[in-house]
Each structure stands twice: as C-alpha cells, then as structure tokens.
Amino acid sequence: MRSRALGEAWRRGLEPAPYLYLAPALLFLGLFVYWPLLYNGWLSLHEWNLVSPDRRFVGLANFAALFQDPGFHRLLWQTLLYVLLALVGNFALPLLLALATLALPPRWQDLFQTLFFLPTVAAVSVASLVWLYLYLPAAGPLAQVLRAVGLEAPPLLADPQTALPAVALVANWKFLGFHYLIALAGLKAIPREVMEAARVDGAEGLPLLRRVLLPLLGPLLLFLLLSALASSLEYAFVPVEVMTQGGPFGHTSHLMYAVYQEAFRFFRAGVAAAEAVLLTLGLGVLILGQLWLLEKRVPHG
Template identity: 35%
Template sequence: MTPATTALARTARGPAPYLIPALLAVGLTMYGPLLAVTTLSLFDFNLTTQAPQWAGPDNYGDVMSSPEAGTALRNTIAYMVAIIPLSVVAPGLAAIAVWRLGGRLTGFYRTVFFLPVLIPPAVGAVMWQWIFNPVLGITSAPLDLLGAGPVSWLTEPASAFIAVTIVAGWKVFGLSFILFTAGLTSIDADLMAAARLDRAGEWQLLRHIVLPMLRPVTTVVLFATVVFAGPWTFGVIDVLTQGGPAGATSNVYYLLYQLGFGYFDGGPASALSVLITVGFAAVVAVQMRVSSRGEQR
C-alpha cells in the first residue's frame, strides 16, 4: 500500500477511532450509572438490609403522588424564579457599572464581587447562619431600629425561603458578574465612540448597543440559573434549614438526598433521580431549540 493510499484510508475512516476513548469514558461515567439507577428504580429495596424486590412502576407512582415531592417541586421552580434577580439582573447591572467606571479600581471591584465564589458553600452557609441569628446576628439591630423586632429567619416558612434564596444568590453573584464582565470586553470601543459622536445618550447606548451585545451571555446565565438553581440551594438548605420548617425550603435534590441517605429507601430515591434527569433533559432540549431558532433569525 502506497503512502497516498494509506492517507486516503485514514481520511475515509474520519475521526471516529479517535472518539472511541472519550465515548467509552462518557458511557462508563454517565450513561452506565444512569442505566443502573433506571434499573434500580423498578425495585423496592432498602440500602442497608432489604434485598431488592420487583416493584415495577410503583416507585414512580409513589414519588409523583407524594405531598413532599409536590412541595419540593414547587419550591424548586420558585427557587429558579427567585434567584434570577440575584444571578442575572444584579450581576449584569454591577458589571455594566464597573465597566463604565473604569480606572484602577476595576480590578478591585472584580475581586470583591468574585470573592464569595471562592468560599466553600458550607462555610458560607455557616457564616449566614450567624448573620440570620435573631438575637446575635447583624440583621437584628437594624430591624430593632425599624421597629420590626427580632425576625426568626430560619424558623418561619416565608422568611426561611427568602434566607435560602439570598444565600444561594450571594454565592453565584460573583460568577455571573465575571461572565457579564467578559461579555462587555467584546463591545467595540470605536462603536461606542461613534454612537456618542452621533449624540446618542447613555440610555440609548445601553439599550441599543450594550444590552444587545450582552444577550448571548444573558441567555447562558439565565439558562444556568434555571438548571442549577436546585444544586445551588442544596448545600444551603442542608446547613441552614434541613428542608424545614415543614418542607418550606426543601427542593427535589434535597428530597432525593433524604430518601436515599436519610431513609435509605433506594427504590423511590432512584425513581426520583430518573424523574429529575428526564425533567431537566427536557428543559435543556427546549433551551437548545430556542437558541437554535434565535441563531437562525
């Protein structure tokens, strides 16, 4: 076989042989466990003592009809919506403000805003647990001055949900801020200068140049908020409220943790994990479809 024939044969094979190791790694680490969990979801078993017994789709019915699952699902959706101001709106506005400010303090502001991302979630939650203390926390004195009295942030359903949202939003604010900052670097300074020469005001620059240029970054951050709001709040819930009071702060991820490692009820836990995977796969599919339509336009 001549060298030309060998090169032609390699070209005909394409990149498929080089993808085999990556495909095997993905199959073993992601699709293999997913298949195993799907199989386990059809059995009733206890992770400590009980041998697996065939249950069929009963585990799915039990999970979907459970009041705890309904509450956890509603809370998960509520977290998705409630965190958006702290993970999308506020970081975007802060990034624009720092970008317009410029000067030597730009790096300082970026460091300050990004610092909470580097704090371990458990450490941050413990810190906020002290802040929310109704007697010793730093929120108690201002509330006393306003005549609101001490607020039991973590023992009342509404305030506990707000507290979890604040802590989770505080944790991801810096990451979103950095993403928006990176998006602002793509804006051509000459374009802004030309618009100013045409007597465009600051509001017009923001509306017609800055915000449209940030649309891809905003889409990514918004999508990440929808998909990861549950995992972001999991650690906060585990440290601050353990899902209480009365399930007011739980979400589907924390319920999964309780079923699997609190009650050791493997069948429903596996069924819930499959439902979570299918649900968020549907969300990703919708987002990809919307993004592809936006690119076609």
C-alpha cells in the first residue's frame, strides 16, 4: 500500500501543469534577476571597455585595484553615511512623527497623513529638480527667506560639508510619508487595553515606548528598516545625477553612482561590475543581519 501511494504521489509530481504555471515567473526571474547577477559576477573578473569584442580575464585584479584606491575608501564611507542619513529620515523620523500625531484628533491626523504623503507621488527626478531650485544660493526660495531675516544663504550643494546631507534629504522627503503611514497604522493597531494597562502600571513616556510599544511593533519596525534601506539604495542615483553629478570634488558620490560612472563615463565595465558585486554582498549582509535580528529579538505572535 505504501509503495502504491508513493508511486501515485510520484506520478502526480510529474504532471506538467504546476510547472507550466510556474514557468513564466521562473523565466522572468531567470532573465532579469539571476542571469544579470551571474553575468555581472563573471564580468567583474574581466577587463572590458564596453566597445571592444574582447574581454580580457584579470581574475581579482579589479577588486584589488578598488581596495588599493584611497578614493574608493572615501566612496565606501560616503555610501555608509548616505544610507545612515536615509535611515534617519525614512525610519526614525516617520516613527517619531507617528508617535507625535497619534494623540491628535482624527481630523488633524487625516491632515498630516495627506500632507506627508503628497511627496510620495512625485517622481524622484521631479523631487530632485524641486530641491535643486530650493537650494539655489542666489534665487532659490530658501536663500530669499534667509536674506529676508538678515542671514546669508549657504551654498549647500557646493560645500563639501553639506552637499551629501542636502542630496540625501531628497530621498527622505519623498519617502517620509509612505513610512509615516505604515508606522501610524502599526501604532493604531495596538489594542487600547494594552496601552491603558501599561499606563496603570506607571509606564509613561520613554518607559512606555521602550517596554511596550517597541516590542509590540517589532515586526513592523523590521519592515520599516528593510523598506527604508531598499528605498535609500534604489533611488540613490537620480538625486546625485540631477543635482550634483557627484560633486563637489566627489563628495556626493556613493557606490550606487560610482557604478554608473565607471561603466558609462570611464568605460571600465569590469571595475563597475566589481563595485556592483561588493554593493550586492554588502546589501546581502545587511539583510541577513536584519532577518537574524527578527528571529532572535522580535517577539512573534
């Protein structure tokens, strides 16, 4: 009986219909995800100028050249700084704003939800152009407001100290509303009885946030963190290209933008592929670390 059941299960497993249903999705993943990843890894081991039909195998020379370049070390630091700035604006700030508006009347909450979400519908290129106009040191609205109160408008995009935060602000402004709505929805989902019981026990302010709200919001916070990280990396290229092209003196360039520059401006496709490999590995480590944190530290249920 058991062998007959196994035989029937084996025959059912050979039916083509389930595999035909999966074929379009697998084909899409293979063509547009896995094949580009494999090809990029192969290309990182070669030297190629995007024009010549010959691709010279150089092994790990592209990676060695990157790590021996002091400019690449600065690029890594600027990438980390850009991601941290984006996480502040797309993770910490939305949570704080959601906590601040939770106690407001419903009509005020609706108003803030609308105002914060409006930038989300704008394209990243449009948002970059808007902020580029705001930052103009001579005719920009920010400069005019500062001059009206007797202050000099700083050249934010021309100053190496302020250029990168000014560019990172674009991604923060665009995606703040999306993450704010998610954080607010999570806070509203917490049962009122839990909050009242915590207050009866004397939990207010920071103790209430640390001991009650954050543990209950654990899975949501992890999603916010992953979403903020993804948006900061996915939309990092456009603001830099529109506003600064990596200047001044490379102070707004990061690894996402450097891949484009190496490939399509300097025609060093192998070096660009090596940078993309390092970026992918770094992102994978971050995601695995966050998933480990979810498994070990976040309460389930």
